[in-house]
Amino acid sequence: MILYVFKMNPEAKQLYDSITEKKELMWSYSRQITILTEDIRKMRKMLYKTCEHEWVRDWEDRDERSSWICKHCKLSRNPYHN
Ligand SMILES: [Zn+2]
Numbered sequence: 001m002i003l004y005v006f007k008m009n010p011e012a013k014q015l016y017d018s019i020t021e022k023k024e025l026m027w028s029y030s031r032q033i034t035i036l037t038e039d040i041r042k043m044r045k046m047l048y049k050t051c052e053h054e055w056v057r058d059w060e061d062r063d064e065r066s067s068w069i070c071k072h073c074k075l076s077r078n079p080y081h082n
Pocket residue numbers: 051052053054070071072073074075
């Protein structure tokens with residue numbers, strides 16, 4: 001079997017390496033976002049139990065299900081919507 005090895009031109013190689021580097025960054029950021037999202041989810045649960053809520057009507061919310069929010073912590077009165 002004969003292998004033909006073609007060398008990538010330097011400009012293309014640089015672009016290719018740059019793309020690879022950015023892909024790795026994206027992977028790393030998306031992993032961090034997953035971790036942060038999970039942290040926030042847990043903290044909102046704790047906040048729901050910790051805050052001495054004062055429920056007010058949420059006029060900005062167009063969704064009927066969660067029309068009350070706490071004026072301090074901004075969480076929904078329905079714990080399943082936070
Ligand atoms: Zn609250």
